[in-house]
Amino acid sequence: MAESQYSFDATLENFQQEVAQASMSVPVLIYAWADWAEGCQQMTQVLENLAEAYRGSFRLARVNVDQNRELAGHLGVQNLPEVKIVKQGQLVDEITQALPEAQLREVIDKYVEAPPETDREKAGRLWQEGNLEEAEAVLTTLNQENPKDYDILIDLARVQSEQGKLDSARQILDSLPGEEKLRPGAKQLAARFEFEEQARDLPSEADLQARLEKDPADVQAMNQLATHRIMKGDNEAAMELLLRSVQTEKDFEDGAAKDTLVKLFDLLGNEDPLVRQYRRRLFAMMY
Numbered sequence: 001m002a003e004s005q006y007s008f009d010a011t012l013e014n015f016q017q018e019v020a021q022a023s024m025s026v027p028v029l030i031y032a033w034a035d036w037a038e039g040c041q042q043m044t045q046v047l048e049n050l051a052e053a054y055r056g057s058f059r060l061a062r063v064n065v066d067q068n069r070e071l072a073g074h075l076g077v078q079n080l081p082e083v084k085i086v087k088q089g090q091l092v093d094e095i096t097q098a099l100p101e102a103q104l105r106e107v108i109d110k111y112v113e114a115p116p117e118t119d120r121e122k123a124g125r126l127w128q129e130g131n132l133e134e135a136e137a138v139l140t141t142l143n144q145e146n147p148k149d150y151d152i153l154i155d156l157a158r159v160q161s162e163q164g165k166l167d168s169a170r171q172i173l174d175s176l177p178g179e180e181k182l183r184p185g186a187k188q189l190a191a192r193f194e195f196e197e198q199a200r201d202l203p204s205e206a207d208l209q210a211r212l213e214k215d216p217a218d219v220q221a222m223n224q225l226a227t228h229r230i231m232k233g234d235n236e237a238a239m240e241l242l243l244r245s246v247q248t249e250k251d252f253e254d255g256a257a258k259d260t261l262v263k264l265f266d267l268l269g270n271e272d273p274l275v276r277q278y279r280r281r282l283f284a285m286m287y
Helices: 012-024 040-054 069-075 101-108 119-129 132-145 150-162 166-175 178-182 184-199 205-214 219-232 235-248 256-268 273-286
Strands: 007-009 028-033 059-064 082-087 090-095
Touching (some): 007 040, 012 028, 012 059, 012 069, 012 082, 028 069, 040 059, 040 273, 059 069, 090 101, 119 150, 132 150, 150 166, 150 184, 166 184, 184 256, 205 219, 219 235, 219 256, 235 256, 235 273, 256 273
Parallel strands (some): 007 059, 028 059
Antiparallel strands (some): 028 082, 082 090
């Protein structure tokens, strides 16, 4: 893993200076992980994102237990993933399982003073909370201030598309330079338009959910509901539905569920933790 300003790989050699001594001035989160351990890949990304979001309010010390067995033993690591919070040279708390970002923030905030929210973070929070109009307003202002920041512009289009402002969102997508259309957010937006076409004649989510409650083996409902989930950006829920479809009836519509999963994998990219997790599950199910 590449080091950033706020995270690093801890070893026996640098532990005393980079963790023990450093924790006297800023809390240090010791994160024990391994490639093979379930939950670590997603947890790693969440913690890295939080380290960047807190902008130095804590440092993230990664411990690869396969490469640092002696250090892991000294730390008393018994679970993976595992996080130990060190402050003022003392162990003040532990997390012994993978947790979603919201719960991690709750624990971290007990010991770390979060930095003021940036406008970019505010837009993301509003978006996540479903306050799309407010998120759009913040992103519009940010775009006016930073017209060459294509990440902001792409997010603005995505928020507009989620509000049904598809013409405006398409206009933004079409205006992007060719290479910028390869950004994950732009590819997601393009895929959203494609799934929008597919979803126009689908039953409502409520109807599909009711069908699955009545008949849990209704693979058509699984696939159609997955399309709705993809359009909402709920990729994990979509992957679960599509895997369930493959497991129930692998050859439904010539392997439509598998094809949609592969398409979604390509869309999100191989570095996405969900892609790695669900690609392995799909492979195991198919072969």
